[in-house]
Amino acid sequence: MSKDNNVLLLPSVETIEEEASTWLVVFGRESVSDQEKTDFEYWLERSERHRIIFNELAALWGEMAVLKELDDIAESSVEFINARSPLWQRKGFMSLAASIFVAVFMSGLFYFNNGYGVNQQASYVTAMGEQRSIHLSDGSIIQLNTNSQVDVRYSKAVRSIYLIQGEGFFEVAKNKSRPFKVYAGEGVVRAVGTAFSVRLMAEQEVEVIVEEGRVALSSQDLDSIMSLIESSSSGESQNRQPIAELTAGQSAVFAQKIQTLEHMPAIEINRKLAWRQGMLAYAGDPLASVVDDVSRYTDIKIEITDPALRGMQVAGHFRVGEVEALFDSLELTFGLRVERVNEGYFKLYSAQEVKK
Amino acid sequence: MSAILKAYLESEKEIKRYLKRLTSNSSSVDDYAQEAFLKSFAAETRSTIKEPRAFLFKVARNVVFGEARHKKTSASGYIQDAEDLDQMLDDNQPSPEVWLDGRRKLLLFSTAVANLPEQCRKAFLLRRVEGLQYGQIADRMGISVSMVEKHVQRGLVKCNAYLREQGYDMSEFGAATKDAAKSSPLTKPKPLTKLAEQVESSDE
Numbered sequence: 001m002s003k004d005n006n007v008l009l010l011p012s013v014e015t016i017e018e019e020a021s022t023w024l025v026v027f028g029r030e031s032v033s034d035q036e037k038t039d040f041e042y043w044l045e046r047s048e049r050h051r052i053i054f055n056e057l058a059a060l061w062g063e064m065a066v067l068k069e070l071d072d073i074a075e076s077s078v079e080f081i082n083a084r085s086p087l088w089q090r091k092g093f094m095s096l097a098a099s100i101f102v103a104v105f106m107s108g109l110f111y112f113n114n115g116y117g118v119n120q121q122a123s124y125v126t127a128m129g130e131q132r133s134i135h136l137s138d139g140s141i142i143q144l145n146t147n148s149q150v151d152v153r154y155s156k157a158v159r160s161i162y163l164i165q166g167e168g169f170f171e172v173a174k175n176k177s178r179p180f181k182v183y184a185g186e187g188v189v190r191a192v193g194t195a196f197s198v199r200l201m202a203e204q205e206v207e208v209i210v211e212e213g214r215v216a217l218s219s220q221d222l223d224s225i226m227s228l229i230e231s232s233s234s235g236e237s238q239n240r241q242p243i244a245e246l247t248a249g250q251s252a253v254f255a256q257k258i259q260t261l262e263h264m265p266a267i268e269i270n271r272k273l274a275w276r277q278g279m280l281a282y283a284g285d286p287l288a289s290v291v292d293d294v295s296r297y298t299d300i301k302i303e304i305t306d307p308a309l310r311g312m313q314v315a316g317h318f319r320v321g322e323v324e325a326l327f328d329s330l331e332l333t334f335g336l337r338v339e340r341v342n343e344g345y346f347k348l349y350s351a352q353e354v355k356k
Numbered sequence: 357m358s359a360i361l362k363a364y365l366e367s368e369k370e371i372k373r374y375l376k377r378l379t380s381n382s383s384s385v386d387d388y389a390q391e392a393f394l395k396s397f398a399a400e401t402r403s404t405i406k407e408p409r410a411f412l413f414k415v416a417r418n419v420v421f422g423e424a425r426h427k428k429t430s431a432s433g434y435i436q437d438a439e440d441l442d443q444m445l446d447d448n449q450p451s452p453e454v455w456l457d458g459r460r461k462l463l464l465f466s467t468a469v470a471n472l473p474e475q476c477r478k479a480f481l482l483r484r485v486e487g488l489q490y491g492q493i494a495d496r497m498g499i500s501v502s503m504v505e506k507h508v509q510r511g512l513v514k515c516n517a518y519l520r521e522q523g524y525d526m527s528e529f530g531a532a533t534k535d536a537a538k539s540s541p542l543t544k545p546k547p548l549t550k551l552a553e554q555v556e557s558s559d560e
Contacts, residue, residue: 017513018513024509025505025509028483028490030489057512057516060515060516061512063461063465064465066461067462067466067469067484068484070394070397070398070401070462070466070481070485071485071486074399123487125486
């Protein structure tokens, strides 16, 4: 009857873009309510066009992660011609100049490598599925895994790293007089020259794997660590007594005290740290933990419908982010059935299970 | 529009003429100019640049000299050095093609972002580059959280519109990550000048 009833008209592309980008902003909040998630699912179902436009904008947002390089560019090359006050007018320059003079006299290159910035401070972030290597001024290297953040604070006396979220692998350039400390949750991992990984897990537990050299573990209460982070000091704090020392080939999970401590053969370490080469490797891990691990690298939600499947042992080698390959292998090798509910949601069934 | 992009568009010809005098290799003048824009814009994301034009010239000069120094110290050395090469592979370093491609993408996105109004650009960069939460951005900029969210949302829509005007199909970007060197739509990018002309016309 009423032809001008616009119920059947699709909204314009502009309107959908407006809404799609608003959803992307909502998902960037620190927490998203269940109501919002449901509303979003309804929104996405409204038409194919909604889904396509949302995916396009989400892809653009993801691709724009390259803009993070602007930070490195700004740091590496433009610092010295920055339009701030001339160097010699800056506070503390004269005493710094004196110490550079002495240091150059004594040890050649070391302070030069650090440029004028004996105090260095920077923050590095990776998005979901992204990995990144960071070369620090002292020659140490951080490999940052998916969805992670580190704050780097270097001073003359100490090299402090705050792992705010996620996981990193640290190759520490040796310098006995300038310890390297990684703060994660309530844990502090102290090293001189070594290679190890630190992962901040749920419940603020910290997992440490030592590939080379040795590290000392200690704990601090969260409040004092938080205040260190906020004070933007490099964190030469009164450290508690170490609660354990790990050597190459050991791994531990700890917070205020040690929860597990085990020996890890090199092959196992390589497997656990395969993410550094962009790979994920499993050798008989339970399906539930494999799914949890894979989920760290992707927004796709994977649900195991049958509780009996959770403990099933899975082995395989996958490229980070290639969830499809994992699904193929689960179907072909392990006889599971993978149901694609939608773009971002998959269910795993055992082959016999009949879908209701 | 960012002060650096504006200054760049206004003095692009002079910058290139200046670069031509500095380098013997006139074919790389365009690359140097683009690199100078990128570096200057990167600096602008950190602090306000008082004299954008002079700044661009200084950076352009540094790009040429930096390149010359790099060539002298490393280019001859490291290709022969098998150990270094191994290390490069081990480190998962991108190949030169992929790196170039990434640089072009960075240039394209930077131009899109530089084109945003100041407050919008600031909020967008704090979110996308620094990874700050909306609340932190609001504190830093002294505006409300909902205003921050609005800026980020508008920024994304405007960048998308800008890229579409330039003829980049966003659905192709997904493929670009898988095999960036071969299938990226950015392998043959438009020069910044082309982009810039349209920036001016679309700025109104």
